Amino acid sequence: MDNPVPRARGLMFVWLVGASQVLGLASVVLTAVWMGHYSGGFAWDGSRREFNVHPLCMVLGLVFLQGDAILVYRVFRNEAKRNVKLLHGIIHLLALIASIVGIVAVFDNHNAAKIQHMYSLHGWCGMGTLVLFCIQWVMGLLFFLFPVASSRLRALYLPIHVFCGLALLIMAIGTCLLGITEKLLFSIMSTYSQFPPEGVLANTLGIVLVCFGVLLGYLITKEEYRRPPNPEEESLSVHFKTLTEGRSPTTP
């Protein structure tokens, strides 16, 4: 008979991952409804409708896809490491593409409307997050997918890569919240305090994003959801352990 404790824990993991996906998808849908229904829809003509592509792409790319790219290490923790790495890299590539489309949309719109770039805290945090995300992606590619660095360097870099990944996800969510506040104050400042549907919807989007971040953070940092040691991978990485004095580099 199976031990009921690990089974209950496994079930809890499935429920938590399911809840994270519901929250992630809800954040994308709420952004699409906000921009599509309350803010005039989407276009690619420099207008406000091109601006609307920006929030959608950023929430989709830097939050939902980035979060899921990290989560694959927990969801597929019993699959072959190389395949999981590949999936991690591919989802991050999709996140990068979505983010670049999103950033081009807002720069196009600002140019067309002759609005100054990069003056707000949202702009500063967003650009910082995107630049660091690009660096993290390239470094991850070089170190882990096409390993050009030595084993020692990889072992040293892995915990930094893992920490920065979660930090970037949190920074992306924080930047989205700033964007929500900015957009609401630019468009409905005079009525925001009367709880109009647009304001309530956007606030709800913000809370959903926070919940997504908290749940992802829990799933990613919880010890028992980490990748279990694999004998074959272990034999390859025994010397890493002695170098890092901590967790095995096979379990990011």
Add this chain to the structure above:
Amino acid sequence: MDNPVPRARGLMFVWLVGASQVLGLASVVLTAVWMGHYSGGFAWDGSRREFNVHPLCMVLGLVFLQGDAILVYRVFRNEAKRNVKLLHGIIHLLALIASIVGIVAVFDNHNAAKIQHMYSLHGWCGMGTLVLFCIQWVMGLLFFLFPVASSRLRALYLPIHVFCGLALLIMAIGTCLLGITEKLLFSIMSTYSQFPPEGVLANTLGIVLVCFGVLLGYLITKEEYRRPPNPEEESLSVHFKTLTEGRSPTTP
């Protein structure tokens, strides 16, 4: 002769803690300068000057003091556990007092100016963070300082307490960034895009808060900065380990 590797690591820890304190103090000073110099100073009369007490108290309480209350477990990781717990609880109590003064200031000001309460995303996130912070503080007090719960419950709750502590610090920082954006758009919306000193100062405050959060997150989660196992504490908590299957509850 001492081993130079642990010494270098110890030195790095001291530098990182020092940098975190510089960033934390800088965030309090920048907030005080912003409110004191650019926003009319401080008072307790329901006016905008009473509102100005709010950002200062929240940055001091929910960010700087809350961060340092968590950090004591790393800085004093070789001191007696009971003393560190006490310090952790006392600094959190100061954080709680500062936060309550801050929240009273903004409610007083909104009442006097007949401004609606709790309509913005900043308000939603801030109230959520403060309520959860109070619950976390009371739970910590009951579970760990005056342990009324059983050892088994304490061992189960500890990882949740640790995770929630860091999550609340991040939520507090995110809420401050939202407050900065709100305040700037309410007071200097028309000139914000021309990089006025007030805007640049407030944006810089936001970036300093982000850096403080990232550094604290690194110091708190890094394995080698955790409290080393203590033989006496270990003998008391051996049975916790078997219950939690993870980290010892003596090393939060």
